[in-house]
Amino acid sequence: xxxxxxxxxxxxxxxxxxxxxxxxxxxxxxxxxxxxxxxxxxxxxxxxxxxxxxxxxxxxxxxxxxxxxxxxxxxxxxxxxxxxxxx
Amino acid sequence: xxxxxxxxxxxxxxxxxxxxxxxxxxxxxxxxxxxxxxxxxxxxxxxxxxxxxxxxxxxxxxxxxxxxxxxxxxxxxxxxxxxxxxxxxxxxxxxxxxxxxxxxxxxxxxxxxxxxxxxxxxxxxxxxxxxxxxxxxxxxxxxxxxxxxxxxxxxxxxxxxxxxxxxxxxxxxxxxxxxxxxxxxxxxxxxxxxxxxxxxxxxxxxxxxxxxxxxxxxxxxxxxxxxxxxxxxxxxxxxxxxxxxxxxxxxxxxxxxxxxxxxxxxxxxxxxxxxxxxxxxxxxxxxxxxxxxxxxxxxxxxxxxxxxxxxxxxxxxxxxxxxxxxxxxxxxxxxxxxxxxxxxxxxxxxxxxxxxxxxxxxxxxxxxxxxxxxxxxxxxxxxxxxxxxxxxxxxxxxxxxxxxxxxxxxxxxxxxxxxxxxxxxxxxxxxxxxxxxxxxxxxx
Numbered sequence: 001x002x003x004x005x006x007x008x009x010x011x012x013x014x015x016x017x018x019x020x021x022x023x024x025x026x027x028x029x030x031x032x033x034x035x036x037x038x039x040x041x042x043x044x045x046x047x048x049x050x051x052x053x054x055x056x057x058x059x060x061x062x063x064x065x066x067x068x069x070x071x072x073x074x075x076x077x078x079x080x081x082x083x084x085x086x087x
Numbered sequence: 088x089x090x091x092x093x094x095x096x097x098x099x100x101x102x103x104x105x106x107x108x109x110x111x112x113x114x115x116x117x118x119x120x121x122x123x124x125x126x127x128x129x130x131x132x133x134x135x136x137x138x139x140x141x142x143x144x145x146x147x148x149x150x151x152x153x154x155x156x157x158x159x160x161x162x163x164x165x166x167x168x169x170x171x172x173x174x175x176x177x178x179x180x181x182x183x184x185x186x187x188x189x190x191x192x193x194x195x196x197x198x199x200x201x202x203x204x205x206x207x208x209x210x211x212x213x214x215x216x217x218x219x220x221x222x223x224x225x226x227x228x229x230x231x232x233x234x235x236x237x238x239x240x241x242x243x244x245x246x247x248x249x250x251x252x253x254x255x256x257x258x259x260x261x262x263x264x265x266x267x268x269x270x271x272x273x274x275x276x277x278x279x280x281x282x283x284x285x286x287x288x289x290x291x292x293x294x295x296x297x298x299x300x301x302x303x304x305x306x307x308x309x310x311x312x313x314x315x316x317x318x319x320x321x322x323x324x325x326x327x328x329x330x331x332x333x334x335x336x337x338x339x340x341x342x343x344x345x346x347x348x349x350x351x352x353x354x355x356x357x358x359x360x361x362x363x364x365x366x367x368x369x370x371x372x373x374x375x376x377x378x379x380x381x382x383x384x385x386x387x388x389x390x391x392x393x394x395x396x397x398x399x400x401x402x403x404x405x406x407x408x409x410x411x412x413x414x415x416x417x418x419x420x421x422x423x424x425x426x427x428x429x430x431x432x433x434x435x436x437x438x439x440x441x442x443x444x445x446x447x448x449x450x451x452x453x454x455x456x457x458x459x460x461x462x463x464x465x466x467x468x469x470x471x472x473x474x475x476x477x478x479x480x481x482x483x484x485x486x487x488x489x490x491x492x493x494x495x496x497x498x499x500x501x502x503x504x505x506x507x508x509x510x511x512x513x514x515x516x517x518x519x520x521x522x523x524x525x526x527x528x529x530x531x
Contacts, residue, residue: 024375042340050417065336
């Protein structure tokens with residue numbers, strides 16, 4: 001998957017990584033587009049959590065695994081930044 | 088895809104080869120061939136001649152429907168290749184409901200319990216279709232399909248394709264075939280062998296630690312496949328969705344599996360005994376959500392979960408445990424490693440494949456079958472001008488394990504399909520398993 005991105009490219013990197021390994025994202029999928037509408041489901045969420053942990057060092061608690069936090073690249077990136085700042 | 092291109096032999100994927108071994112084992116033990124049924128409930132009755140014409144086009148467009156498994160040479164992986172006696176058309180049967188309300192389930196069960204010779208009596212085909220005309224003016228389309236050629240999601244796509252052909256002739260599938268889950272390539276056989284070791288060790292440790300049994304393990308094998316289907320109300324389905332979210336958060340698959348485990352545990356308790364532990368294989372769809380293909384072959388991988396008998400009565404405990412196991416499976420690369428195991432087994436003759444499987448697993452495959460296939464064909468709103476009321480799958484299980492609990496939903500309503508082999512569980516246990524499952528879903 002290559003190196004983790006610098007902070008400013010986080011949303012774009014998330015889209016690329018998820019497109020490669022998880023979902024069939026449209027070419028115009030943007031930072032506010034909805035992963036759930038693109039097919040993120042119960043089984044693929046666990047894979048997403050693993051990507052967040054291994055690539056970005058962001059380990060989510062069960063209470064953080066919410067639709068609000070995972071819905072868009074922007075929300076996910078914010079969560080990762082928050083986690084990284086606490087680390 | 089051109090007809091000419093589609094007529095070439097197709098490499099069978101890792102899941103295809105696994106199912107081929109199961110299919111052969113079923114035939115050897117008198118359980119018929121591995122057939123499933125997908126049911127579409129319609130308002131009104133579709134025009135028979137348009138349906139017949141659509142099926143004719145379907146077969147013309149997808150010759151893979153007349154393919155059969157074959158090994159080019161001993162020791163080579165099997166392929167799906169054009170049968171020596173391909174069907175000229177997809178068989179379409181018209182069945183009118185009479186006065187006996189039990190006649191339809193009996194007819195469906197008979198469809199699902201056929202030998203290879205019976206299924207291919209009119210030539211090799213992976214699909215039989217039946218139009219059921221019910222007394223109240225509604226109808227059903229029954230797609231009875233061979234698991235070697237299709238999987239459940241593929242069957243839904245094929246229904247969509249049939250509807251599209253009948254309405255505007257347009258193709259639904261972006262591409263027809265090619266398994267989406269394959270073992271990662273290694274340069275040598277030894278490389279594949281080493282990559283398979285984590286999965287082999289996982290099963291070795293699991294079997295050393297636990298003794299699991301299925302309800303059907305001690306029962307005669309050659310018995311008829313049975314099923315019951317129940318579509319729940321929107322209110323009940325909502326309540327279940329809330330419970331699933333409460334217990335599993337967004338990862339609801341663990342909740343449904345936990346409920347199926349608890350329901351089986353209730354049956355064991357009723358017998359006054361326990362299996363020691365439970366082992367479940369959960370199919371994971373490999374097509375990316377939203378994709379319109381491939382239609383054919385088996386496009387899934389498997390995750391494995393286990394539960395000690397002591398924790399099987401509590402859904403909340405099971406959910407936490409299954410989440411932990413799921414994370415471990417992914418982190419340790421066990422899913423990929425299991426694919427490597429399946430890759431190595433592709434060259435093994437099917438009879439030896441199933442023998443090896445049962446030998447390694449001490450006579451069992453798993454404790455029971457379970458899957459939730461998600462929303463049933465959400466894009467399919469009408470079928471030959473008839474509004475679609477509902478749709479669901481009837482997966483036919485083999486013995487052992489002999490039982491399965493399956494789910495799908497459509498338009499906010501959950502459909503529960505329970506399949507079993509006659510003789511594996513008593514009539515009383517059938518009722519107990521079904522009611523315990525629905526109760527667990529409702530109350531968590």
